[in-house]
Amino acid sequence: MHLKILLPFKVFADINDVTNIVIETSKGSYGLLPQRLDCVAALVPGIFMYEINGSAKYLAVDSGVMVKAGTEVLVSVRNAIGGVDLGKLGDLVKNEFKKQDEAESSMRAVTLKLESGFIYSFDKFRNQ
Secondary structure: OEEEEEOOOOEEEEEOOEEEEEEEEOOEEEEEOOOOOOEEEEEOOEEEEEEEOOEEEEEEEOOEEEEEEOOEEEEEEOOEEOOOOHHHHHHHHHHHHHHHHHHHHHHHHHHHHHHHHHHHHHHHHHOO
16 A cells, blocks of 8 residues: 555555555554555544554644545644654653643733733724
């Protein structure tokens, strides 16, 4: 199978000769083999496994969608982390999510300041 993993801003992976894939959906885990019928699945955050040359590779993926058409498998997710063994993947995901949470809370604080400044200026302009 030909596996392509897409992120919103780049192609994360483009891999040929994949022998099997295991995905996680809200209904459980599913295995994909080259002979499986074409399908579409909504992915939930979790571990994505694919096998190439008898070696299993693991990725942590965010929510997204998987489309299998013939031997082509397209996976589109919001975020993916890979390149390490399964034991280290958990720690890497925790650190990445912690960084994202900090960035999101900082962004929310800036947005709140902008909104309150706009409301204050608008109210001041209205009362003139």
